[in-house]
Amino acid sequence: MKDVVEDNARVRDANAFQAKASEWPRTFYGTAWKEGQTAALVTKALKAGFRAFDTANQRKHYVEADVGAALEQACLAGLAHRQHLFIQTKFTYPAAQDARLPYALGAPIETQVAQSVSSSLAHLRVDHIDSLLLHGPTHAHGLSEVDRRAWRALEASSADRTVRRLGISNVSVSQLEALLSWAEYPPAFVQNRCFAVTGWDRDVRHLCRAAGVTYQGFSLLTANTEVVHHPPVVALAASLGLDAPALIFAFARQLGMVPLTGTTRWEHMQSQLASERITLDAALVEELERIALP
Numbered sequence: 001m002k003d004v005v006e007d008n009a010r011v012r013d014a015n016a017f018q019a020k021a022s023e024w025p026r027t028f029y030g031t032a033w034k035e036g037q038t039a040a041l042v043t044k045a046l047k048a049g050f051r052a053f054d055t056a057n058q059r060k061h062y063v064e065a066d067v068g069a070a071l072e073q074a075c076l077a078g079l080a081h082r083q084h085l086f087i088q089t090k091f092t093y094p095a096a097q098d099a100r101l102p103y104a105l106g107a108p109i110e111t112q113v114a115q116s117v118s119s120s121l122a123h124l125r126v127d128h129i130d131s132l133l134l135h136g137p138t139h140a141h142g143l144s145e146v147d148r149r150a151w152r153a154l155e156a157s158s159a160d161r162t163v164r165r166l167g168i169s170n171v172s173v174s175q176l177e178a179l180l181s182w183a184e185y186p187p188a189f190v191q192n193r194c195f196a197v198t199g200w201d202r203d204v205r206h207l208c209r210a211a212g213v214t215y216q217g218f219s220l221l222t223a224n225t226e227v228v229h230h231p232p233v234v235a236l237a238a239s240l241g242l243d244a245p246a247l248i249f250a251f252a253r254q255l256g257m258v259p260l261t262g263t264t265r266w267e268h269m270q271s272q273l274a275s276e277r278i279t280l281d282a283a284l285v286e287e288l289e290r291i292a293l294p
């Protein structure tokens with residue numbers, strides 16, 4: 001009986017999940033490397049129209065607490081409502097942290113995950129996190145026993161709905177295949193650095209599509225400067241009344257991605273949000289997909 005109840009709960013959850021998927025953000029505002037400007041830039045991004053924010057409980061690169069302070073302030077000021085915000089953060093292993101850890105060094109991984117989640121809730125001043133990512137596997141190849149235990153701990157944090165969605169970042173196609181084969185709560189998201197030279201992470205994207213996982217792409221501009229500045233791309237964007245970054249963002253969405261941007265400039269925020277309304281010709285999407293393939 002318990003199994004049936006749990007299965008039904010999971011089916012209901014999966015359905016709610018699908019329903020919500022169509023309402024998922026089409027662009028994330030990324031908050032890495034903003035240090036003392038974090039709160040001001042989050043407020044600016046909210047004013048520009050962003051409602052989805054990406055951070056991490058990794059003080060080395062993010063100030064998660066300032067993201068939370070800015071979002072809370074915006075809600076109190078009536079600029080946004082919590083239910084319209086999508087807040088995503090990450091659990092990061094000690095190897096990718098500096099000394100400012102959100103958990104006890106040397107504690108079992110299950111404890112570290114639980115402490116990191118508690119700390120994120122406090123930093124973000126929320127009672128639930130919309131999406132929590134494992135920042136990356138322990139090794140470049142394969143998934144380790146620590147990864148498996150960390151994922152189980154993340155699953156436990158989502159069991160009471162404190163965490164609504166799980167995801168994983170910086171994964172290869174074989175790592176994602178492995179995770180999908182044993183995860184009880186499969187990832188809703190993959191977040192990867194997206195290189196044009198790999199067909200914009202084609203293999204991982206295709207696996208995501210087949211498995212119903214939403215692909216989030218970062219460094220779309222910074223990892224692909226040769227494409228962004230490629231004269232035919234610039235000319236094509238101009239012919240559509242866009243700048244090249246907006247063209248790349250619109251293209252990325254048509255490939256099924258949710259792009260992240262960490263821009264600091266108002267006009268870039270506006271152009272990247274405006275690119276949500278652009279639909280490109282299918283032939284053009286195919287051409288751009290192949291543009292940097294060797």
Ligand SMILES: NC(=O)c1ccc[n+]([C@@H]2O[C@H](COP(=O)([O-])OP(=O)(O)OC[C@H]3O[C@@H](n4cnc5c(N)ncnc54)[C@H](OP(=O)(O)O)[C@@H]3O)[C@@H](O)[C@H]2O)c1
Pocket residue numbers: 029030031032033054055135169170191218219220221222243245246260261262263264265267268271272
């Ligand atoms: N999971 C991970 O391991 C991981 C790793 C890295 C990043 N991330 C996430 O991804 C987010 C985004 O990072 P990112 O690597 O994509 O880079 P980014 O930090 O967003 O940098 C984008 C760069 O492109 C420029 N830019 C943006 N729009 C432009 C436009 N329309 N025209 C010209 N220049 C433009 C920005 O300059 P301006 O400020 O002048 O616009 C900035 O220098 C991060 O904040 C973080 O949340 C995750």
